[in-house]
Amino acid sequence: MGTLTELFAPDRIAVIGATEREGSIGRAVTTNLIADFKGTVVPVNPNYDEVLGLPCVEDIAAANADMAVVVVPPKIALQAVEEAGKAGVKNVVVITAGFGETGGDGASREQRLRKIAETYDLNVVGPNSLGIMSTTTGMNATFGPDNALSGGMSFMSQSGAFITAVLDWANDEDVGFNDVVSLGNKAVLDETDFVEHWGDDEDTDVVIGYLEGISDGRAFIDAARKATKETPIVLVKSGRTDAGAQAASSHTGTLAGSEQAYEVGLDQAGVLRAESVQGLFDAAQMLANQPLPDDKEIAIITNAGGPGVMSTDAVGDSRLSMASFTQETLDAFSEQLPAEGNIYNPVDIVGDADIDRFADALDIALGDENVGMALVLSCPTAVLDYQELAEATVRLREKHKKPVAACFMGGERVTAAADILGEAGIPNYFDPSRAIGALDSLAAYSDIRTRKYDEPTEFDVDRDAAREILSSVNSRDDNRLGVEAMGLLDAYGIPTPQGEIVDDPDAARSIASEIDGPVVMKIVSPDILHKSDIGGVKVGVETADVEDAYEDLITRARNYQPDADILGVQVQEMIDLDSGVETIVGMNRDPQFGPLMMFGLGGIFVEVLEDTTFRVAPVTEREATEMTEEIKTAPLLRGARGRDPVDIDGVVETIQRLSQLVTDFPAILEFDINPLVATPDGTGVKAVDIRLTVDPDQL
Known part of the structure; x- marks a missing residue:
């Protein structure tokens, strides 16, 4: 795809499917373009010599256009787009519906549209789009009933109907726009492309939008961070109450639904999120016209x-x-x-x-x-x-x-x-709370302008060792890994207690004898997730009792689930939980934003208290530090009620190292370190238990 400048400022626009038939979209689009467009409108239809007084050409090749608007039926729309590409047209708006939104053949048709766009390097808006507008050039390439007034806001929406409603209201309220885009199905161009363009556009003072989803969360964050250095972005994102993510087996997956990912991702992007349409325009009008507060x-x-x-x-x-x-x-x-x-x-x-x-x-x-x-x-x-x-x-x-x-x-x-x-650009509100809300948005954007975005730390890690451990799921019936994969943490420099997994009582005693003091013993089975519920964990086992404890754990596991895959017993150094704080560091992979990192109070209280905070990975040192400060129980980490402060630096580094691990390996779908025990300052942290889910097809 090339620059979007010509998309909003073409010289010649071809309307493929232009017609004089009353009530048709082809007529509506042509009529809207004729009204104010400063360039040339070329109807394309082999059945007419002229349309609405304009000479009509038989095909796009004869139009000599730099933009095409496609309004023909879906079965021939793909041919029209391909012919436009062959004719050298670089910008295409596909108003035609009947693509991915219909499923089946429509989804296949949309995939072919993407392929055509890739072949001819096309900027494609839609399909299933209302169209686009630019008041700078007088272009109204939509089938909506109203043109936009001129102004400094550029507006994108996944709902074409929402655009028509907004323009009707805006014209009555004397609210103007620079560009307006109906995103449609976003087969090629999406919200990230327009954020990038408007961030560099001198005629755009503020970007606003209505989104139902974001195609590529990480790309959007990167583009929005750059754009908001000069241009504020305010969005309404629908779907707040949608359960979003499917039920997940990890704590992180349970607590991190899709709405959580959007909330965190938009905040990291520097985007202001409006609660309502009214809030969207209250904020936008304030941001477009007022100086920033000190x-x-x-x-x-x-x-x-x-x-x-x-x-x-x-x-x-x-x-x-x-x-x-x-x-x-x-x-x-x-x-x-x-x-x-x-x-x-x-x-x-x-x-x-x-x-x-x-x-x-x-x-x-x-x-x-x-x-x-x-x-x-x-x-x-x-x-x-x-x-x-x-x-x-x-x-x-x-x-x-x-x-x-x-x-x-x-x-x-x-x-x-x-x-x-x-x-003069001073909004007036009947309700005082709306006025305060708009000023609040101005203050929020002022903070965004001064944000510093650091690069994530790149730690020296053993990726080959990690890949080998993750690949072990290929030989298993289950794609979940537990403490048998503790080597992943060693490969990425995350401290773990001394110990090993053994498969016989003698080996258990041998390992225990190498550990100073009593040990913790845990059954190791991918089929038994909550080990403590079945008595599958023994704490404070003396070396002399290790063999008996081993036999008891195996027996308990067999009695609980006879067909369980028992990998052995983990013999592990016992961590003094009383002197530290149990925390959790986790990740759930969101479909749009990718790895969503979580931090909070761990142990058995993680799902009870739900005192957690999130960031989209990769996480920087600054962001990891903020995570340790945001939870309600943060005072426990810093020495509340006479307790010694824990090693915050160790927690921060662990968050970053796990962030690097899950970023390096997209195959990791979920990952919990629970608990990550943070002990008094200077003594470090220890990852006591882990659980992860792996997609073998991604390895």
Whole structure:
């Protein structure tokens, strides 16, 4: 695929399937293009000499176009795309449906479309797409009923119907767009391609979108991180309540559904996620037009006590905080406001405030070095002119170069004032919580702009040894591995207790005699996942008792499951759990984002407390450190209630090393180290038990 610049700025657009038939998509697309497109529209249809007054050509080869819109039936759409490729057309929008969304023959048809695009190096939007728009060139290559107004937002959506609804609303609200794309089935071009393009597009101030899924999560993260250095991205991602991932055998798989992967992946990408369509546009309009704040402290100036309290509550629910004014500011408020007013935040200038009092108060607040942004909150009164207040708000925003949101509450009397504010890029909201939410998005993006994205540490590991251990599943009926695969951790430098797996009592005693102190003994079987539930674990076994313990463990396993595959018994150094903290480090491979790393409190409490945090791998040292800080039980790691702090550095390094292992081997579908015992600072960590699932076909 080449650059997308010509996709949005073609000189000649061929409509393959253009027609004059009333009610047809071919007619609608041609009509929309004729309306405003600055270039040339060429109808392609062997059955017409002209369409809607334009000369019609028989085939795409005669059109001499640099973009084609395909609206013919699905059975001939592939031929049309291939002929476009042969004719040298590099950009194709396939509006035709009847592809992957229908399954069966449609899915096969979509696969052939991908192959054609690859053969001719085509940029293909769709299929099953509403089309695309660019207000810069006046191009409306859709069959929607409305063209977009001009603006700085570029908008992509997997739902074409959502686009038509949004444009109808946006035209009524005077909200404009730069580019609009109906992604359709995303057979070739997907959300990542458009994020990359719009991130470099000077005409795009903010990227917004509605997505039902992301094709390649890792590629999207990389593209979005680059784009958001200059261009904010706000998305609505549907499917929050979908159970997502199928039931998994590991703790990590149970706790990490697909929604968790999207939440973490979008955050790592630097993308702001909106809860609703309203939230999407509240954030987008603020981000497209306002300066970024230097900090998160907000001043609220209001003539109404009740709404002032409401907005203060909204601040408490956000990442913002109420600004603490300097003494100079408090003195200025004392001089300007009546005695019954409130000089502290929120500043109540009282219901009889006129435009001068409102403007003076806002000027004082924005001039305070502790104030990063402001909300102008007003209810209508007989002594206040909303249009004058709007003009003052615009003037003072420009004077102080700080973001300002307006909440002029009311109905018809607000309309003219809202127009004044809107022309200056200051959104007006009836609900104070919406205004605070929009400013919160601005503060969040300000943080994203300053993020540092480090490269993951590349540890010296033994990949050959790891591959050999993973390949052992090829000779088994089960694709799960347990403690018999502890060598994986050794190959990747993750500390484990001293010990081995043995298959007879004498060997068990021999290994135990080499270990200082009592040992732990565990039955080793891929068919018995919860060993402690059947008495398959013995703790504190003295060397003299090892042989008897071995026989007892084997007997218990046979009685519990006679047909179980018993690999032996693990004899292992006993770790003092009382002096450390049991944690879990795990991974579940998400279909879109790949390996999703988990960290939390381990042992028997992992599924009870569900005190876990996640990152998409590969995980950097900074991200691994953040994971150890985010769980609610983090104080246990750092020495709560008189306990010694554990070796955090060892935990952080283990997270990174496991991240490298699961990144190196896509065949690993799930992996748990549970528990990873973190002992007092300086003494390190030990991975006591593991469980993983392997896809043999990926080895």
